[in-house]
Amino acid sequence: MAQALYRIYRPATFADVVGQEPVATTIQNQFRTGHLAHAYVFTGPRGIGKTTMARLVAKLANCEQPKDAEPCNACEACREIASGTSLDVFEIDAASNTDVENVRENIIKSVRFAPNRLKKKVFIIDEVHMLSTSAFNALLKTLEEPPEHVLFVLATTEIHKVPETIISRCQRFDFRRILPEVLLKRLQYIVKQEHVDVETDVLEQIVKHSGGCARDAESLLGQVLALGDKKITMQEASLVLPASNEMMVKQFLDLLYQKNAAGAVSDLNTFLEQGVDLKVFMDDMLEALRARLFGPESVFVREALERFLEARAQIKTDHLPQLPIELAIVELCDPVLSSRATTPSAGEPRDLPEDFKYQGVDSDYVAPIIERPAERAEAISADSTVFDTIPIISLDEVRKKWPQVFEQIRECNASLPLFMQTCEVCGVNGEHVELGFGYDLYVQTVNKDKNRRVIEEAFERVLGRPMKVKAVVKKMAEDETVIQLIEQFGGSIG
Ligand SMILES: [Zn+2]
Structure with a gap:
């Protein structure tokens, strides 16, 4: 079930594609005017539909009865491609076929021969940036003079690792991360099809977690649906949903508000041990603080924002990256270091130890007065003649x-x-x-x-x-x- 969702709901037509409409529309228009390219390169983050789009292109190019630039999904070609049994559509994972022999064996030799049954032989090369230099060179020769009956779709998450000579012979499409609201609609559609009532909070949490990656979102939804209930609340879903940065940030800020420095530092280190990215955590925390800027604790929030912004800039990746944050926590939680406490209201006694004695004055406790800079400068200049005489x-x-x-x-x-x-x-x-x-x-x-x-x-x-x-x-x-x-x-x- 957890695995199946992504397959079950894989878009069968260009109209079903979620979040990559510009790419879909352009390819359909090329098909309408009879100008499908002979080679495409799809680039973008993982899990956002590059391979799905590649299969749609393979179907469109081979469908026996395409209608309005959509594959019919009924003819033999469409069905063979959909089920992965076509002898003319090759899906190659470059991550496991990086050497030149593999490319020669799988691609170059095969390109020469006409398709078995379909109109076009389609080579879908996933993670194409993983190919070796000599493998790229072999591929380049084919891309320079491609036979009429061949169509290439290259997919990559790291376009900068693909030689410019290859890219320039392909039509390039940049795939985008899927917008949260689009992904949410997609999940709502799936749960409806599955006849399960899942709280919107749960779906939103899944969307947040997936970072715009449809495959991750659907896989996580699969785990939630696997709980097997007809109605799934946040409480139930929390069993399978990983703790979000949002929850961690809330827990951390609560400790900070309570001025619990040891707790906050310990929490921070626990999160880091769990593999949380320190900079991402800091960004989420700054965002949460910013949202509270006009709340009841605005003075403290402003100070925390200032200190954490400074600390964020001081993060070094090598040695103790969390140290600046820890120092900021200690300062913010300390009643003396914190600026709110350094300007006590008049007459408010300072908490001093019993044996505290002001220099030269035995009888009276004198609270250390925190002066404003101007007062201090004045005091020093007035006494400066006295200091001159002090050895x-x-x-x-x-x-x-x-x-x-x-x-x-x-x-x-x-x-x-x-x-x-x-x-x-x-x-x-x-x-x-x-x-x-x-x-x-x-x-x-x-x-x-x-x-x-x-x-x-x-x-x-x-x-x-x-x-x-x-x-x-x-x-x-x-x-x-x-x-x-x-x-x-x-x-x-x-
Ligand atoms: Zn068809």
């Missing part, structure tokens, strides 16, 4: 104090320390501190205004004076910390 801090001193600074950062921020523990203080020049990281991605993350400010404030509390922090790339000895970091999030490497 210069050496690299050694800063390095000695670094564990304290790190501790301060850890107390204010949950996720920043994960990156910070990989860094090294590698330079101090006046009020400027350079922090070295092994990954450009970390550098970019730490150099973001809101992150940098958290670190600068930690320095200020420990050193008693404002410092300016800059992250730079520094070659690290080992990737151990990254491995730890990834493991912490339940991910995997490679």
Whole structure:
């Protein structure tokens, strides 16, 4: 049953062809004016009707009683071709006959002889791009001087691998992916013929999955119909329908909305292990976020869109492609890193540990104030005369104090320390501190205004004076910390 649908409902006439009407119409018009080409090349994605069209051409060229440029499907020629028993129609799969001997044996020799019964010998060569160069050369000779009684239909999913000399001797047709609404109608037609009531949601899900490929859609529908019920709901169909990206995206975004970073990162890695294409997943997620842009959580959605767009651009195919996405997740789920939390309403107390002490002030807890850039610039210039008198801090001193600074950062921020523990203080020049990281991605993350400010404030509390922090790339000895970091999030490497 699952296999049969595609065969049972294979179009028997050009009028039945779904989604490739321009090709069908052109070929029919050529037939009407007596100008069928002697060689065609059909190109386009798999499973969208190239071979079906090739068989229709074979029937049309040989039908004993064609009517209005359609095969009659009743004469002996039509029936032989439909059942695949004609001695004059050759279907060759180039994927398994790539060498020149096969082409000579199957095609070149046979071309010389007149057809057994039909008007034309038809050679349908599937996946023609798989032929070897010498096989192409042998074929080319035949295409240059084709006998009257021969018709070639070449089909390929990769036209760029077919030599130009071959293409130029054929009439080329580009087959398109089938539009969702057209494919949906096709599935609705089939379930009606099969007398099964299938929920439209189910059919839409199948269409989405098939990516415009009729063969995939019909094969999937076959599996759904094989459930054997007269009425099939989404709940039943979900037993056979693979989880869609749409469902994965929804599950992922739910976790993100709950600020569950560990869950979201773990989900992401599970999807990747299941073979989901990271970029496709990202595109689907961005689209889902975009749809929620004017919803109740619009501030968060906008921020997520910005972060994931950046992360999407940073995906590299080689090493840990998901790392930029994981960093974005951690940032978005972190109440301090997230911009919503960096602008708390006035008087809102910051959650600080009991032993937190502001530098030099023992009695009062002073919440670290997140200043706006303008305020900060003002504060620094007003105090600049004071700084001039403060002795210069050496690299050694800063390095000695670094564990304290790190501790301060850890107390204010949950996720920043994960990156910070990989860094090294590698330079101090006046009020400027350079922090070295092994990954450009970390550098970019730490150099973001809101992150940098958290670190600068930690320095200020420990050193008693404002410092300016800059992250730079520094070659690290080992990737151990990254491995730890990834493991912490339940991910995997490679
Ligand atoms: Zn016929």
